[in-house]
Amino acid sequence: MPNTLNPLELIARRWQPSARFVRRAALATVVMAVVIVVAGGAVRLSQSGLGCSTWPRCTPDSLTPTAAMGINGKIEFANRLLTYVLCAFIGLFIVAARARTPRRRSLTRLGWAQFWGVMGNAVVGGITVLTGLNPYIVSAHFLLAAGLLTIAVVSWRRACEGDDAPRDVVARPVRQLAWLLLAATGVLILIGTVVTGTGPHAGDAEKVHRIPLNWQEVTQLHVDFVYIVCGLTVALWFTLRAVKAPAASRRAVLELFGCLLLQGAIGYVQYFLGLPEIVIGLHMLGSALVWIAVLRVVLALRDRGPLADAPAPAGEHESLPAQSAGAPAGSL
Helix, strand or coil: CCCCCCHHHHHHHHCCCCHHHHHHHHHHHHHHHHHHHHHHHHHHHCCECCCCCCCCCCECCECCCCHHHHHHHHHHHHHHHHHHHHHHHHHHHHHHHHHCCCCCHHHHHHHHHHHHHHHHHHHHHHHHHHCCCCHHHHHHHHHHHHHHHHHHHHHHHHHCCCCCCCEECCCHHHHHHHHHHHHHHHHHHHHHHHHHHHCCCCCECCCCCCCCCCHHHHHHHHHHHHHHHHHHHHHHHHHHHHCCCCHHHHHHHHHHHHHHHHHHHHHHHHHHCCCCHHHHHHHHHHHHHHHHHHHHHHHCCEECCCCCCCCCCCCCHHHCCCCCCCCCCCCC
């Protein structure tokens, strides 16, 4: 009985993507994960959270928004359609990673983890609508999107490096400081979702339940953690400089610090201008960029060796000129 090949194996036999293509496909999933975060913010800030009154259909009688629903229905439905675009990019990454030789199971697993993350967050998004924009579910929806972004960034990094066992490029205490920075940034983003859940932008023009906390007090806590994260970032940079860490590691920390400064400036602008929607949208974009930057810092403190070269197609070696008798194999 002949063996049945699955579609990915059939593609792998007929297509050999370059390592550069796989890296770009991985980067595209990162970009789309950021777009999803920003698009979700646009839905909320345009008061389109309940633009579609139910889920998975837009209305009980229609899959798509009707003319009577106006612009809010179109915005919410467009956000739902972006999920399919994201899945398409993730699918491209999975196919490219599977077709690449030598096969790297870690990349395909990360690709599938992204796919199931999207599916899970789509369900949470539906629950968000069905619960009338419950602020706790809305916060969970955003945090799951941050989780998806995390997997995408790790996938991008793995597509740029080899499969050797991870080797630390700095001492363990330095890596622990980086992990502390990562944890503090995660808490900072978590508190930011609470600020949003207590603030005035509920996501819909109708009265929507808010988290019963003092908005200004939560905002102050958020600001306090900004200073903590900035302090840890500066401390890590000086530490890396003192131990003569690789330039790439120090550069990643500087990029993070630049993102933090920009994000802090946007935060103060939105606070003193009374929370204008466009500035809040930029702040959400900034939060995604800060998270990407801190992940890159942690990932830059270990090395997994160079990428393995793809084997030459059959028959290629026969077409090469004959080597001299004393030349070692593979010296050309």
